[in-house]
Amino acid sequence: MQKWIITLGLSVAVAACTREAGYEADTGTFGNATLNNIQVMNGELTYAQILGQRFAAEVPTQINFAFDSAKLDATAQNILLRQAVWIKQFPEARFRVFGHTDAVGSQSYNQALGQRRANAAVAFLTQQGISRSRLEAVVSFGKTRPLIDTATRDRRNRRTVTEVSGFVDRNPLVLDGKYAQIIYREYVESATRESYIQREDSPSGEE
Template sequence: MRKLIVTLGLTVAVTACSREAGYQIDAGTFGNATLNNAQIHNGQLSYAQILGERFANEVPNQINFAFDSAQLDATAQQILIQQADWIRQFPEVRFRVYGHTDAVGSTGYNKSLGLRRAQAVVAFFASQGISRSRLEAVVSFGETRPLIATSDRERRNRRTVTEVSGFVDRHRTVLDGKYAEVIYREYVQSARTRTDIRTERRATATEQQ
């Protein structure tokens, strides 16, 4: 009986030590890497689509504006700082900013106002050290795509939305089958960290012998 308990204890210990790298940050999607690579290469899925979903899930992707204004208030700036921090992690990725307005005012004026709002966001990103070459375009939908269907003033309709639009041409990690390196680089880094720790432990053990 004692021998069985010891054996079970060793089995548990080995299992705990051999957990897959990145298990602490796995939200249930890392095991899909092979499937995702296959879907990417056969055209069913794209890097940009995956990253776009991740961006929208991890940071707020839109900000709002005061009536007839393209000025970024303090709340908007804090959200854009979060977006900029995320964008800097992915130098291979391009982004597009879409400007929107509510329905008050003429169609032409609102299209111009939506563009000014998108341009304000791009200028803010540039002030945060993000190259304008990665901000592929700014687009204004004006009043044509409201979140709330109303002809009155509506702050929720006065917004910009930042989205992943594609990849910087000829970037070394793009279209090279490196799904994890591009999409889940912190997962890859966790594996490198674990390897470094093992190497350090071996070196220490050798010195002590």
């Protein structure tokens, strides 16, 4: 019995030694820079995709609308304010806004409605001081890409989505190829207060 216990203990020790040092300590954040650099070099990711993942993880990327409307309600405006704060802190990045609708109505009508929704989101972002040149041509998918597969009204499908689309070509950091300095820059959430002050002095951004 004692021999069996000793043998089992040695087996566990050997198995533990075969695991990478620090595997339990690294929960996926400490090694992200190295992992992402490897993926970029392998062609698995672009720097814009990595920054896009950060954007999606740190601020809401989607706003929703009432039926047959491109009006920005208070919730949508608050989300866009948070997006604007984040976007201002990464002036090297460009963004694109995609408009969507639910399945009610014709394809042509929903295509135009999705465009109006995207236009409303872009207009609001520009009112917060974001250069229009950094907000690429808005795109409407109409009712072709629903989140919820239903033929009826569904608020979750009536949305716009903001995404990182690339980098400003003439920005000094981009010209120097210092993408890592951009994508791993600290995002300072305390700057949110400034955006709310600006909101009180600016139009609602509704179209």
